[in-house]
Amino acid sequence: MPDIHFTKGHGTGNDFVLFADPEGEIELSAAQLAAVADRRFGVGADGIIRAVRSANLDAGAASLAEDGAAEWFMDYHNADGSPSEMCGNGIRVFAEYLTSMGLVELGPTETLTVGTRAGVRDLQRNQRGFQVDLGRWALDGSDPLVRAKDVAVARPGLGINVGNPHVVVALSSLEELAAADLTVIPILDPAAPEGANVEFVVPHDPLVKDGVGQITMRVHERGSGETLSCGTGAAAAALATRHWAGPSAPNNWRVEVPGGVLGVRMWAAEDGEHVSLSGPATLVFEGDLSV
Numbered sequence: 001m002p003d004i005h006f007t008k009g010h011g012t013g014n015d016f017v018l019f020a021d022p023e024g025e026i027e028l029s030a031a032q033l034a035a036v037a038d039r040r041f042g043v044g045a046d047g048i049i050r051a052v053r054s055a056n057l058d059a060g061a062a063s064l065a066e067d068g069a070a071e072w073f074m075d076y077h078n079a080d081g082s083p084s085e086m087c088g089n090g091i092r093v094f095a096e097y098l099t100s101m102g103l104v105e106l107g108p109t110e111t112l113t114v115g116t117r118a119g120v121r122d123l124q125r126n127q128r129g130f131q132v133d134l135g136r137w138a139l140d141g142s143d144p145l146v147r148a149k150d151v152a153v154a155r156p157g158l159g160i161n162v163g164n165p166h167v168v169v170a171l172s173s174l175e176e177l178a179a180a181d182l183t184v185i186p187i188l189d190p191a192a193p194e195g196a197n198v199e200f201v202v203p204h205d206p207l208v209k210d211g212v213g214q215i216t217m218r219v220h221e222r223g224s225g226e227t228l229s230c231g232t233g234a235a236a237a238a239l240a241t242r243h244w245a246g247p248s249a250p251n252n253w254r255v256e257v258p259g260g261v262l263g264v265r266m267w268a269a270e271d272g273e274h275v276s277l278s279g280p281a282t283l284v285f286e287g288d289l290s291v
């Protein structure tokens with residue numbers, strides 16, 4: 001039964017339990033992770049993040065750290081104990097955690113490279129908190145019909161991968177968005193074999209203000225249920241809205257989520273178009289638990 005010193009943090013209300021396991025000695029089962037994330041019987045969180053040195057990952061995971069390019073690996077699990085490839089809010093909070101715990105030193109203009117199951121990701125501090133390059137994105141062609149409880153008719157969804165899988169659905173008004181019951185898992189047709197995070201988005205009218213696209217979204221996260229924010233989901237929602245809006249749509253987006261505001265930017269890199277996410281990263285308290 002390991003004793004774990006943890007830190008609780010959040011990014012726009014998407015909250016995490018973080019702990020350091022530099023040597024890679026702590027393997028928690030899905031049931032143990034879910035018990036920590038439980039909001040009544042545990043610490044409570046949307047996700048659990050273990051900080052492990054890439055050099056100490058087991059052989060399978062080590063390939064994901066891309067030959068040690070990143071000193072630290074973000075081992076991310078959802079509230080139900082399932083692993084995910086990537087977490088856009090979590091990786092910013094992870095960067096804040098590593099720096100504030102003195103596990104890495106990061107100058108104001110330096111880049112921190114973090115290993116994830118989706119590959120390595122680069123972060124820098126900015127005026128919002130941290131910016132992370134989520135890398136190349138792709139339409140995944142899944143495009144299921146999506147039915148959410150208390151949304152009158154099934155809607156067409158756009159499947160987008162930003163390191164992890166998303167389906168984005170447009171709703172017509174903020175009233176309709178508020179009425180959706182996202183405590184119930186939205187039904188996808190066809191079903192996604194690996195599951196998907198589902199974002200419901202309302203484009204603002206006018207869509208663009210001062211050159212920046214404006215949307216509001218809510219999300220049902222795979223493995224965690226409705227959360228106050230999802231960073232990769234915000235990126236997917238902005239990408240989907242730009243796709244629907246056509247060629248004149250901007251590359252900078254302001255995404256309102258129930259827990260705050262995130263910034264999304266699409267930009268041309270040597271290997272194709274990347275998408276970046278900016279937002280706050282806040283550490284709240286520390287504690288000890290026996291798992």
Ligand SMILES: N[C@@H](CCC[C@H](N)C(=O)O)C(=O)O
Binds near residue numbers: 014047086088224230
């Ligand atoms: N909240 C995260 C996404 C966490 C993982 C997701 N639930 C999945 O299973 O892919 C974010 O901020 O991106």
